[in-house]
Amino acid sequence: MKLTVSRLYKYRDTLIRFRQIGMVRVFSDDLAEDMNTSATQVRKDFSLFGISGNKKGGYQIHRLIIQLDRLLGKDKTHFVIIVGAGNLGKALMNYGGFEEEGFKVVAVFDNDPRKISRKGKIPVLPVQGLERFIKARELDLGIIAVPYFAAQEVAGRMTAAGIKGILNFAPVSLKVPGDCFVSNINVQLELETVSYFAKIMKENKKHSQQKKAL
Numbered sequence: 001m002k003l004t005v006s007r008l009y010k011y012r013d014t015l016i017r018f019r020q021i022g023m024v025r026v027f028s029d030d031l032a033e034d035m036n037t038s039a040t041q042v043r044k045d046f047s048l049f050g051i052s053g054n055k056k057g058g059y060q061i062h063r064l065i066i067q068l069d070r071l072l073g074k075d076k077t078h079f080v081i082i083v084g085a086g087n088l089g090k091a092l093m094n095y096g097g098f099e100e101e102g103f104k105v106v107a108v109f110d111n112d113p114r115k116i117s118r119k120g121k122i123p124v125l126p127v128q129g130l131e132r133f134i135k136a137r138e139l140d141l142g143i144i145a146v147p148y149f150a151a152q153e154v155a156g157r158m159t160a161a162g163i164k165g166i167l168n169f170a171p172v173s174l175k176v177p178g179d180c181f182v183s184n185i186n187v188q189l190e191l192e193t194v195s196y197f198a199k200i201m202k203e204n205k206k207h208s209q210q211k212k213a214l
Contacts, residue, residue: 004045005072010035011042012068019061027058078103079137083154084145085110085124088169092143093122103141107133134161141165148172155182 014034018026028039028046035042046052046059051067053059069075080098082089085108092098093108109127110116117124125133134142142163144154151170158166159180166182168174171189174182 004048007035007037007041007045008049008068008072011045012065012072012074015061015065015068019065023061025058026061026064028053030058074102076102078141079106079139080104080141080143081106081130081134081139082108082143082145083110083127083130083158084108084169085112085115086145089143089145092145106137106139109133130157131161134158134163139163141167143167143169144174145169 011031014031015026018030028042031042032039043053049071051064051071053064066075080103082092082105085093089108089110093105098105105122108122108124109130110124111127113126115124116126133139140163142158142165144151144158144166146154148170151168151172152174155166155168155174155176159176164180166174166176166180168182168184169187171186173184176182
């Protein structure tokens, strides 16, 4: 299901680009080609959520975007908190792309008194008030940007207060209740993976050149 939902977001991005260049209708083949998948997969993903097109006329782009927005919750603003006001937390706090996509960071929390500041667009608050803040605003989404050794405690406090979705940047797997979804983003691991495959690509190219020279 996670992969299917991820594809739906990508379909939406593709549809928005198509609309920007003046396209009115789109076929599953068009989406499949842009996303390097199959038309069958596109139709299967849409049908799973009750979205159907016309075999001859395809999908009306504007209507399809509205359907996806409603399905993915893109038709309203989602409020988010961040725990951790270090370099990563500050970068996330200042990232303008969140609001463009319907996400609004309402507060950042930290345990360092020197980082606390209620000035500015987004306040940095003492972590002691985390649960009270979440409950008072009935928040669902939280981002963890703390060191690995503090991540589990933060996740526990978040879920106990009512958070149902966590984006975790700490390099550790979190244990959460069954009614909470966690997405782990390990930037270091991703970079290491890219580095490994870049090395393989470089070696393969070198071997290929050596064979041609023989």
